[in-house]
Amino acid sequence: MAKTISLYFPQDAVNIEHNSYYAEFMLGASEEAISRDYSLLLTRCQKIAENGSNPQVFFDPSRFSALIVPYFPENIDIDVVAMLERGISVSYAGQRLPGDMYGNNIYGGYIHYKQEALELLYAQGYRNIAVFEMFHQSRNLSLVESFRKLIESFRIQKGLPEDKCRMVIYDKAVPDHLPILLQSIIDSPNRPDVIFTDAVDVAVSVYNIIQKAGLRIPEDIGILSASHYERSGEEFLPLLSTVYVNAREMGRRSVRLLVSRLESGEDEVERNVPYKFYLRDSLK
Numbered sequence: 001m002a003k004t005i006s007l008y009f010p011q012d013a014v015n016i017e018h019n020s021y022y023a024e025f026m027l028g029a030s031e032e033a034i035s036r037d038y039s040l041l042l043t044r045c046q047k048i049a050e051n052g053s054n055p056q057v058f059f060d061p062s063r064f065s066a067l068i069v070p071y072f073p074e075n076i077d078i079d080v081v082a083m084l085e086r087g088i089s090v091s092y093a094g095q096r097l098p099g100d101m102y103g104n105n106i107y108g109g110y111i112h113y114k115q116e117a118l119e120l121l122y123a124q125g126y127r128n129i130a131v132f133e134m135f136h137q138s139r140n141l142s143l144v145e146s147f148r149k150l151i152e153s154f155r156i157q158k159g160l161p162e163d164k165c166r167m168v169i170y171d172k173a174v175p176d177h178l179p180i181l182l183q184s185i186i187d188s189p190n191r192p193d194v195i196f197t198d199a200v201d202v203a204v205s206v207y208n209i210i211q212k213a214g215l216r217i218p219e220d221i222g223i224l225s226a227s228h229y230e231r232s233g234e235e236f237l238p239l240l241s242t243v244y245v246n247a248r249e250m251g252r253r254s255v256r257l258l259v260s261r262l263e264s265g266e267d268e269v270e271r272n273v274p275y276k277f278y279l280r281d282s283l284k
Contacts, residue, residue: 003037026251038065081098092104121196234280238280246275
């Protein structure tokens with residue numbers, strides 16, 4: 001079998017080269033694969049329905065030695081645990097799935113860094129927090145639900161009213177959905193004193209709308225954003241505060257985990273990839 005690792009993307013994933021998470025994950029996976037004399041095959045698989053059953057993703061294991069799923073796969077379009085049970089070498093991004101006996105996941109801290117971000121914002125005196133989270137049909141809804149529960153638990157623990165700590169869901173596939181939501185929130189009598197975004201490109205829209213409204217960052221509204229480039233935020237004025245999620249290292253470790261399993265049957269790869277906060281001028 002060729003020394004090839006397949007990097008799987010869902011069929012409906014678009015512009016993956018412009019998605020900072022995917023771009024950094026692919027770069028890290030490519031670097032690690034090359035260093036270990038493996039090829040990396042980017043794969044987009046069609047869903048195939050047999051005998052009227054629900055569509056399933058079809059893979060041809062003869063084309064690759066192992067498979068990487070660079071997002072949390074539960075309940076999306078691919079049954080990782082079933083593939084592991086069939087003897088296919090798979091690694092995936094996210095928390096460990098029930099039924100994954102040996103820990104084939106690489107975790108960038110999704111829920112943990114979001115909880116730490118809420119605690120940080122509260123500690124800095126923010127009491128009206130709006131958290132923006134993307135919805136997409138290829139995105140695992142259980143992740144969104146987990147985050148909703150986290151926000152609700154945090155709100156209750158801190159004694160905040162429902163409208164003072166909220167998750168705002170936007171659909172990136174719908175043109176103008178995000179700007180319209182942002183504008184309505186900025187214009188609202190219940191305007192947040194801080195906005196936490198899930199991506200730097202969302203923070204660009206937040207900056208534009210806040211500044212066009214004649215409001216100041218961070219005096220009127222603070223901003224914190226997740227980022228997949230370590231120096232993201234330095235191009236903003238004022239400088240954007242970020243939590244850096246190291247997707248590049250996640251890609252490296254995914255390949256390292258699979259190659260170790262393939263070549264020695266063992267691994268010593270640390271599953272949890274550290275994240276880091278960069279507190280700059282967009283927070284008080």
